[in-house]
Amino acid sequence: MKTSPLQFAKKSLNTGANVLGRLHKSASVAGLSALRVAKGEQMDAYLLKDAFMQMGVTYIKLGQFIASTPSLFPREYVLAFADCLDATPPVPFAKMQAVLTEELTDDGRGLDDIFAFIDPVPLASASIAQVHKAVLKDGRKVALKIQKPDVGAIMQTDLGVLHGAFWAMERLLPMMKTANLAPIIDEIRTRMTAETDFLAEARHIDKFREFLEKTGSQHITAPKVHHDLSTKRVLVMDLLVGKSLVDESLLSDIAQSNHTTPQKVMADVLDTWFLSLMMTGEFHADLHAGNLMYLTDGRIAFLDFGLMGQIKPSSLQACFSLVQSLQLNDYHGMAQAMVDIGMTHSHDKIKVGQLADDLKAMMDKVHGSPQETDNLNLLMLELVEIGKRYGVHFPRDFALLTKQLLYFDRFMVTLAPEMELFEGERLKVVIEERASN
Structure with a gap:
């Protein structure tokens, strides 16, 4: 959508204020952590994890990166950050609505011209985004994945600070030179940037759906993206209704079904994932049971293509x-x-x-x-x-x-x-x- 000079200036001023606020918060949390050490607490991986959780999105993601990359980080840090969950309290809907307005409307159109209804209560909330149910003007039900306010600016600010800190450590501390920290922060930046670009996620979904169409898959699906309403910060998809594979009532539902079994569901998931990896060269890297949904029509949906591997x-x-x-x-x-x-x-x-x-x-x-x-x-x-x-x-x-x-x-x-x-x-x-x- 087009942005007027006045809107751009206002956004720039807000971003600048947010960056300064972010730097202040990071300094405050760092100061409190230093105070805890001064009072006698040991500066260990768990104290660092507590500080990361207080500092929010970037550091939660960094904690997850540490926990999932044992080849790069010391054992005690991997274990400490293992419970650094990507689940956060939801942002008030008014703030999420502001993101929608900024991303999807211009001077001639408002949200009421696009949506007949948006549920203010989110289906899910994570550190980067939250998902809301909505109904388009033509009656189609959709899921809105909305990036939380200022996530991009916060991440870039935090990553800039981290890059500077790593750069200083490598030059001031001889023992850190062999750690080669710069590639680590570059890897973190690459992964985080990818996760905040919902257009990239949309391309991954499209690629997977094309694979399903090419192979004639009848039992697996993925949400269809509404590209005309999707941006880097908003992803609009068809709403899929069903139960997660971790839902305790699912096994009884399948047992009552005449057209499938738990073994068939599992085989369809595995066969599709393996074949898509072979044919596309990339794989869904976060396909735990919570990102698999058994739909009411008997198909299985692959969800959340934010983390992909090659x-x-x-x-x-x-x-x-x-x-x-x-x-x-x-x-x-x-x-x-x-x-x-x-x-x-x-x-x-x-x-x-x-x-x-x-x-x-x-x-x-x-x-x-x-x-x-x-x-x-x-x-x-x-x-x-x-x-x-x-x-x-x-x-x-x-x-x-x-x-x-x-x-x-x-x-x-x-x-x-x-x-x-x-x-x-x-x-x-x-x-x-x-x-x-």
């Missing part, structure tokens, strides 16, 4: 081999996969038998932990620790892909415990992928 064929092969061997408790197979497919810097120096023994010890440790069923970070941490000792190099999105496969493995236990992650057509696809590389 993987090279060799890394894809690595994940398949590693997870399959892990399922079979084949530690030699796990070790051999890590060596054979180019994940190690020096193949000839790796003792496969010794690596297999260390992997077995790792799994014995994980199996003995009470966190086993809930915290995949523990497994990834142990794997990374072993990898470092053997010179194992983990590609950029390796952790995302491996954790997604383990997500599947975990909620299959609830929905279809007798199924295997790699079986039937999926196993055939994996074997063909290995043979082609």
